[in-house]
Amino acid sequence: MANIDALRQEVSRVLSEKIVDVVLGFEAGSLPTRNQPVFIHKAKESKRLVDNGFGSNNLAALLAQRPKDEKIGVICRGCESRAIRALTVEQQLNRENLYLIGVPCRGIIDWRALERAVDGEILAVAEDGEDLLVTLKDDEKKLARAEVLHSACRNCRQPDPVGTDVLIGELPAREGLAQRSPDVAAFLGKDADARYAIFSEEAERCIRCYACREACPMCYCTECFVDHITPRWSESMVSKGGTQAWHIIRAFHQTGRCVSCGACERACPMEIKMEYITDRLNEDMQDMYGFEVGANDSDQPPFAAFSLDDRNRFKE
Amino acid sequence: MSYKTTPVNQFPKLVSQWIKKYDVTAPAEAKNGLEYKTIGDPAEMMLNNRVNTTYAPKAFFLPQSEKLFTVEHGRFQAPELKTKPRLLLGVRPCDTRAFWLLDTVFLAKGEEDAYWQRRRADSLVISFGCDTPCASCFCTSVGGEPFGREGSDIQMTQLEDVYVFEAFTEKGSALINKLPEADAATVKKVKALQKTSAAEMPKAFDNTNLRDHLYALFEDDFWKEVAETCLGCGVCTYLCPTCYCFDIVDEVQRGERVRNWDTCMFRVYSQEASGHNPRPNKAARTRQRVMHKYAYWIDSINEFGCTGCGRCVVNCPVNIDIREIVSAAQARSAKMEAAK
Known part of the structure; x- marks a missing residue:
């Protein structure tokens, strides 16, 4: 963060x-x-x-x-x-x-996974390193961030x-x-x-x-x-x-x-x-x-790109 | 009417008997938390869940998609409506209040909707009073109560190890008349619990003159601000227990005329054939949603078209909270009034 x-x-x-x-x-x-x-x-x-x-x-x-x-x-x-x-x-x-x-x-x-994991009305959540400290009505719970x-x-x-x-x-x-x-x-x-x-x-x-x-x-x-x-x-x-x-x-x-x-x-x-x-x-x-979305500022997604001299032919 | 009672541990036996006669439909575990299911075994029902179901039970009377009729080889065929009666069990009072509100739409004298009417007549509703509302609940701000009676035939209340039933209709009374009578002390406890639950519920907003505040803001930039982050999806309206807009479509390949839920939050909802859209942006659509619930319903039956169930609050993907919209609208309109 x-x-x-x-x-x-x-x-x-x-x-x-x-x-x-x-x-x-x-x-x-x-x-x-x-x-x-x-x-x-x-x-x-x-x-x-x-x-x-x-x-x-x-x-x-x-x-x-x-x-x-x-x-x-x-x-x-x-x-x-x-x-x-x-x-x-x-x-x-x-x-x-x-x-x-x-x-x-x-x-x-x-948040859905978190609410299910603690099973109670959540009043506050604090992020503490790899942990989440969850304040409930009459309780406090500590959860690993990775879990949720x-x-x-x-x-x-x-x-x-x-x-x-x-x-x-x-x-x-x-x-x-x-x-x-x-x-x-x-x-x-x-x-x-x-x-x-x-x-x-x-x-x-x-x-x-x-x-x-x-x-x-x-x-x-x-x-x-x-x-x-x-x-x-x-x-x-x-x-x-x-x-x-x-x-x-x-x-x-x-x-x-x-x-x-x-x-x-x-x-x-x-x-x-x-x-x-x-x-x-x-x-x-x-x-x-070999296409990866967002990898650079120029490559068109293969299914959205076309070119008039496309090197691929339907029939050789 | 009299109060009846049954021990909590005896209740599954009673439900088993009901299952023989009715499609007993109750909150049950689902992949996405809790949803109404027609149960075959009382062990499936989850009445004491802290949160309500995601999908509102209005769908049992107004299914999201409904075949109105079929045309086969040029012949009209009316659909078969299910005949086994349904027992909706454990419905929260916010959702039964929504049935009561929607009855005014679908059972308006002389304009009864045959499909809604038939399903309502074939159903029994047992509501389950709320004694622990969630942070997203606001029924008492919009005319409801955690133990509100509207729209239910019977209300059940839990007092530690007993359930207490109170019937409000004849068919409700017929269902529970063989159960033992509750004693005076129990009835007193039920009444006390109903009172404290309503009193303890915090008010999300003061609804005095809310309709007038909203009308005053109709042309204001307020709506543009409120809708600035709205995605324009249908979550708020499709999960809403009182939204009832629909669209009728001819599914030609099926030979069916179908009624589907529709939502004012979609651009195509108000799109006209000419291409003109009288609600051209999210601000206009958001205004429609809020005005319908808190102003137009008041105009027509003097009740809010919102029961405070909080589903839109919980599930809006961008956390647009209708309670905040209402509070902000009141503040803005009061400021405008003061500046005059």
Whole structure:
């Protein structure tokens, strides 16, 4: 985590020096295990900012609807910085209008897992190194942070911000980051019937609130395929066909684009696991095209790129 | 009406009998915490859970997707509505209050919705009084109570090792009339618990003149500020026990006319065929959601269209808290008034 005073100071500086019009970060939420994204418009408001494990969202998802000419500062963890890179490559953001303030990331706490682990009304949570100190009504509990980390963060391969304008705090030494998602490996270890059963059981809970879509920085279509009426691409109901089609097509559209931040899963009120699908598709992109989303400022995702002199031919 | 009682450890036996006659539907463990399930064994029910279910039980009367009719080879076919009666057990009073509110929509005289009406008539609702509200609960701020009676046939209250039942309707009374009568001391304890639970619940906001405050802000930039971080998803409305908007779709390949929940938080909800959208941004859509609950419901039946269950508070992916919106609206409107 960044030194919070240094972070607030930097935000205050870029606002007062008019380097940016507004800064996007997190402030404390209305419940002890939540943060709210916040747009800081004035230097003196920078004291509202927090930096803790409860910033559930990928802040890059809130950039698409900002005014085109706005200069905006964004407090970025690894996944936010990669999403911004990917959005820049896809020409959705103008990097020149952005001022990226990198912060070290220790992973996001899955508040649902935390609330279940302590089983009681949480009054306060303090982060103390590798531990969480949870204050309950008549009790205090200590938990290992790792125990209640969101799975996307547990599997994260690139927690450090990339391509930022400034870094607040020091990046920790990273060792033993898994190169492949263990969740994908576990899924692929099962036979087709078992895999379909897992997928069905997850998709079955879907209520089509599209929180996953809205929380995703890479879902920016002005008209989503599910909202399209002529032709209709999927059943409108919460039927098996309707929900499965949603989850499959959503994932497919993310091929080589998903930044594996897990914001979709954390936004889902039904706690549907979805990231194993997009992670799997991303592994294909690595294996087949050597492509890694957010790795640099230029490479187009393979399924979004075309060239008139494409070297691959359909028939030799 | 009289109070009946049964020891907590005898209750599963009673539920087993009910299971033979009814689809007994109660909170039970689910992959995402707690959800209503039709149980085959009383051991599955989890009545004493600290938190409510994620998905509101309104779905048993207004399913999220419902087949209204089928057309096969040009012939109209009415759907078969389930005939085994349902016993909804352990519903929190905020959710039963929502049934009562929605009855005013779907059972309005002369405009009864056949599907809602049939399901309500075929169901019995046993509510479970709350003595330990959560931090996200605010029923007493919007006209409800932790032991509110509206929308239920029977209310059960736990007093240590006994459950006490009070029936409010004839069909409720018929279900429990063979249970032993509660003695005067027990009844006294139940009444005392109901009183203290309501009194101890902190108020999230003062709802006096809330409707007028909101109308005063209708054209204000307030909504732009409130909606600045809104994602525009349907979590708040789809989990809400009182939201009832729907869209009717012809699923041509199935030959079905379907009614699906819809939400004012979606852009396409108010999108017109011409391309014009009268609620063109998240600010306008957020205003609609809040105004409907706290102003338009007041206009139509003088009750808030919110029961304070807190599902939107708990589950909003960006933690937009409707209680904070209401409090901020009151403060802003009072300030505007003072400046006049």
